[in-house]
Amino acid sequence: MRSSSLRLRTSLFAAVVPLALTLAATGCGSSSAPTAATSASSNDPGVAAAQKVVDSRLGSQTFKADLPAIDQIAKAKDKKVLYTAISLKIPYFQNVLKTMQSAAGLAGVQVDGCDGNVTPANIAGCVTQAISQHYDAIVLDNIPVDLIGQGADALKGAGVQIISAEGESLPAADGVTYAGTGGPEMLQAAANWTIADSGGKANVLIVQQNDTPLQVKYVSQYMQPTFAKNCPNCKVQVISVTAAQLGNLGTQVSAALLKDPKIDYVVSEFDANVQYIVTGLQSSPRGKSVKLVGAIGDLAALQRVRSGQFQRADVLVSPSYAGWAITDQTLRVLVGAKTWDRLDTPFRTFDTSNIGDVTVAQDGIDGGAIVGGDTWSHVFRASWGLS
Numbered sequence: 001m002r003s004s005s006l007r008l009r010t011s012l013f014a015a016v017v018p019l020a021l022t023l024a025a026t027g028c029g030s031s032s033a034p035t036a037a038t039s040a041s042s043n044d045p046g047v048a049a050a051q052k053v054v055d056s057r058l059g060s061q062t063f064k065a066d067l068p069a070i071d072q073i074a075k076a077k078d079k080k081v082l083y084t085a086i087s088l089k090i091p092y093f094q095n096v097l098k099t100m101q102s103a104a105g106l107a108g109v110q111v112d113g114c115d116g117n118v119t120p121a122n123i124a125g126c127v128t129q130a131i132s133q134h135y136d137a138i139v140l141d142n143i144p145v146d147l148i149g150q151g152a153d154a155l156k157g158a159g160v161q162i163i164s165a166e167g168e169s170l171p172a173a174d175g176v177t178y179a180g181t182g183g184p185e186m187l188q189a190a191a192n193w194t195i196a197d198s199g200g201k202a203n204v205l206i207v208q209q210n211d212t213p214l215q216v217k218y219v220s221q222y223m224q225p226t227f228a229k230n231c232p233n234c235k236v237q238v239i240s241v242t243a244a245q246l247g248n249l250g251t252q253v254s255a256a257l258l259k260d261p262k263i264d265y266v267v268s269e270f271d272a273n274v275q276y277i278v279t280g281l282q283s284s285p286r287g288k289s290v291k292l293v294g295a296i297g298d299l300a301a302l303q304r305v306r307s308g309q310f311q312r313a314d315v316l317v318s319p320s321y322a323g324w325a326i327t328d329q330t331l332r333v334l335v336g337a338k339t340w341d342r343l344d345t346p347f348r349t350f351d352t353s354n355i356g357d358v359t360v361a362q363d364g365i366d367g368g369a370i371v372g373g374d375t376w377s378h379v380f381r382a383s384w385g386l387s
Contacts, residue, residue, distance in 0.1 A: 046230035050195035057189055058354050060372025061346035063321065067328070067383035068338040075335040077108030079136040084126040086142040088115035092298070092319050093141060095366045099323025100139075100330075103377070106386050107331055116143060127151040130160050137161035137330055144214065145176055152176070161333045165326045168214060169342035179329040181322045182345025183296060184222045186315040187269065189349055190295040191226040193313045194265050195234065197291070197351075203235045204265045205256050207249070207273060210240040218269055237263070246276050253280030254287075261286060267293045271301045271314065278310050297350075302360045302370075305350050317347040318368035321376050328380045346371055 083100055085093035101111045112135075114126035127148055130138040138160055145152050145164050155162055156175045169180030194202050204227065208219040219238060227236045239256055241249050257263055257280075266281070268274050271294040281287030287310070294301050297316030304311035325343060332339045348371040350358075364370040381387045 044200045044233075046232065047195060047200040050192040050200075050230045053189060053192040054196045054349060057315070057347065057349040058351070059348075061348050061375070062372065063344070063346040063376035063379055065340075065343050065379055067340065067379065070331060070335060070337040070384050072335050072337070073107050073331065073384045073386070076331050079109045079334045080134070081109060081111045081137045081139060081330055081334075082114050082126065082130045082133075082135045083111055083139045083141065084114045084116055084123065084130075084143060086116045086123075087118045088113050089117070091362060091366070095319040096141065096323040096326065099320050100327045103324050103327040103380070104331065106381065107384060109331065109334070111327075123148065124151065127155060130155060131158040135160055136334055137163060139163045139165050139179075139326060139330060141165040141326070142167075163326065163330050163333060165329075166322060168217075171341045172339055177329060177333050177339055178341075179326045180342060180345075181325055182317055182343075182347050184218060185345060186295045186317065186347050187218055187222050188226045189315045189347070190267055190293050190313070191223045192230065193315075193349055193351065194267055194291075194293050195227065195231040197312070198231075198234070198265065200231050200233055202231065202265045203260070203262045204237065204267055205253070205260075205263045206236060206238045207253070207266065207268045207277060208238050208240050209269055209273065210242060215269065223267070223269070235262075241273070246273065249273060249276035250279030250283065253277050254284040257281075257284045257286050257290065263290065265291050265293060269295070271295065271297050274301065274304070274311060278304075281310055299360070299362050299365060302350060302355065302365075305352070306355045306360050308352060313349060313351040315347055315349050316365065316371070317345055318371050319366055320368040320374060321346055321371075324376050324380050328383065331384065346376065348372065 081104065083097050088094060097113045104111045114129055116123040116126060123143060131154060138155060145162065152162060162176045163179055164176050165179045166181045168184060170178040194204060206219055206223060209215045224236060227234050239252050241252065253266065266277055268277055274292065274294050277292060281290055291312040292310045293313045294311060295315040297314040301311060301314040305314050329339055358364065358370050368374045378387060
């Protein structure tokens with residue numbers, strides 16, 4: 001196979017790197033803030049709807065799903081899957097891989113890891129490995145299929161099934177099966193928290209990353225419509241940033257606050273970018289009065305929420321859930337069973353009303369204790385007939 005067939009689209013790759021690199025970041029600080037659970041007092045129906053969403057995600061989450069049975073799970077035995085993450089140096093992806101290896105092992109499936117190492121050459125190498133070593137499927141985690149360019153056609157031609165993991169929940173199409181883990185819904189939850197907390201009167205600055213059409217879609221088709229529906233009196237502005245411009249994001253944020261001193265909420269599309277936003281808030285005279293909200297959370301985000309400094313809310317899912325969900329979808333692909341388009345991901349919203357009820361630690365995130373415990377593995381096992 002010619003090397004040109006695996007050429008990566010580096011402009012899209014640049015969009016993924018900052019998100020992956022900061023999943024393992026940490027942070028700290030101190031102060032306190034009111035919560036959505038106590039701030040929303042408006043009788044506005046939109047605010048009430050937003051508050052209902054908030055309330056449903058503040059407590060411990062229980063995963064429920066009516067999954068079609070995989071009747072011929074034995075067909076998966078001895079199959080091989082190559083889990084390719086944007087970077088296996090990051091604890092989140094390490095734990096997704098570890099979970100997949102354990103879960104898939106119950107069905108006799110071998111899952112190996114390949115480190116994308118946040119470089120086009122390494123990701124191309126993983127694609128080549130999947131083909132040359134005759135893997136039955138490749139899981140691309142946080143690596144958009146568009147990113148591998150003609151490598152997707154090469155995989156299909158070699159009979160390697162493609163699972164696109166942890167992006168948008170979509171029906172299978174063009175030889176790609178999707179395994180979404182709630183990203184868009186978490187962004188909607190962040191918007192609803194802002195609406196409820198402000199009583200329907202927020203002046204919001206959304207920080208959107210726009211290296212890929214999907215990143216723009218997350219804001220334009222999920223976050224902004226949520227504000228429009230539940231908060232017609234909210235003012236919503238969007239600033240855009242590319243991966244190459246992240247170093248200047250703090251300046252963008254402080255400039256936006258100077259231009260519109262009434263901005264009182266900043267909502268980040270990705271927690272990965274929050275460290276740059278905080279820099280902008282720190283340099284603004286009004287920064288301490290602005291409430292920061294994030295999604296697709298990590299340990300650093302929860303630590304900021306706990307301290308009350310700048311970040312007031314965060315929305316998070318456990319890598320344990322992600323590993324089981326991706327494994328389930330992968331097994332379905334391997335044996336030709338019915339796949340799912342979307343599951344109700346057990347993500348949880350954290351603010352000052354509930355952050356004190358949990359232990360903020362990496363192992364609590366990794367194993368799922370922080371969202372209410374592992375309520376998903378037995379559901380997936382049951383659908384495999386292995387309960």
